Amino acid sequence: MATSWTPTSAGSAELQPEELGFLAGGPGRAAEVAIVTLVEAGAVRISRNGVVSPVRTQHRPWTPLEAYVLRAAPRSLGDLVSTVAGSTQAESLRQSLIGRGLVRSVGQRNAVRWARRLLVVAVIAAVLLSMGDLLSFGYVVATVVSAIVLSLLVGRAGRPLTGSGRAAVRRLDRVATTSNRPALVAYYGLLGKVEGHLVWETLGMAPTAAATLKRRPRRNNNGGSASCGGGGCGSCSSRSCGSASGSDGGSSCGSGSSCGGGGGCGGGGGGGD
Amino acid sequence: MVDKLGVGIGWRPEIDLTVEQLDVDFVEVVAENLHVGHLPESVLLLRERGVPVLPHAVSLSLGGAEPVDAGRVAHLGGLAEALGAPFVSDHVCFVRAGGLDSGHLMPLPRTREALDVLVANVKAAQADLPVPLALENVAALLEWPDGELTEGRFLAELVERTDCLLLVDVANLYANARNLGTDVGRFLDEIPLERLAYVHVAGGVEHQGVYHDTHAHAVLPEVLDVLKQLRDRIDPPGVLLERDDDYPADAELAGELAAIRAVLA
């Protein structure tokens, strides 16, 4: 795995920056971390108009995600993020995080969704039955109260991250500073803001390059708050997603959607003699 | 003799920020990749800084039997005006024949007949261009039979008859010396160096005894030695590093530019 994790990350134990990025913002965020790590290592460069191209360098051990970035380049930054986010390497990263008990599987979260629907059905049924005088009001109250309690209980299990996953993101918060660029990107995303500045700006990226990044459409796929990081371009601020502060089971970190296109890379092509 | 340009590098979209940061006095752009209406931000920024930007064409096919495509000449001229370029360039070659595009810069047979065709095309292009035209020697892997002139004499007569400028690519010259036995010293003695616009330096690689002018490898010391032989005869107005693929780190490109400056010093 990566050799690129800096000593400042010691607080986050054995997790690699792109793994932390995945926890904080999904596969798109992990892709951003992989790209930024490669830029830091001098292995790719990003042009003014956002074309990420490999730099001829000494070979070194890359993470599978980084290796995929190098194979997929040259490509426009936004396009590259979504491509990498949709790669089998990103999916393996998810599986490995599920395996280590940091991310919940889609199956588990679907089960929670169904349990909640059943509770809603039970409450509606109780109300209807009481209206037909088939059930005493006491039972209705009991049903509603137990539905609320059960809903809160399963709600925890419906979150995209497990307790240890959320704890890792909390620890990431402490190392996500401008002196630790991979951690900064992992926590906030390139389009996130830190100390009033956009992260891509802080990293010295050209505005035209950042413009290739697409903010993921905000989708209400869990009847909750904005989903984040599920798909390709995930760059919403980590607040809305999986972070320690306000994760209320509504956000949908790590869902498998991916956002569209991203425009081909510009011009380029044959030089003359 | 044209105005002093200094040491430059080929501007390419992938390395635009690198080019902006390097210590270069001028740049060259591939004309076919730009549009007058929407020039890249990076190119405009270099122009604002006062860095000369020279359009370099690869598709006029001046040595071809067909008349020169007026649209391509107009594009090149329009670009020169948009960029305020002192001159433009293309190659002593043909890229199209019988309506087919070879995609390569094909060398010309060095016969009087081929020279006549080339001269007519160059004059036609010059008539429609707002700035002088410089012509570059190409690398050839094979030679046409029945050549009547050396490459140096061929270029010298071209300059005599069209008053064009010369763009000497020392990597191409090295390639021809290595692969075809061209006499570098004689070539440099035969061409009118006072009509030199600037010089190209590029990287390449030797593979199975043949030198390939790849523009994707480091510049060989042998190529710098050809530059040295040219420098011994004249202080060239400009020398430009061409890199078109497999771009190395900024520091490595800076190193190649420094090596060029060292030869010129």
Ligand SMILES: [Fe+2]
């Ligand atoms: Fe050249």
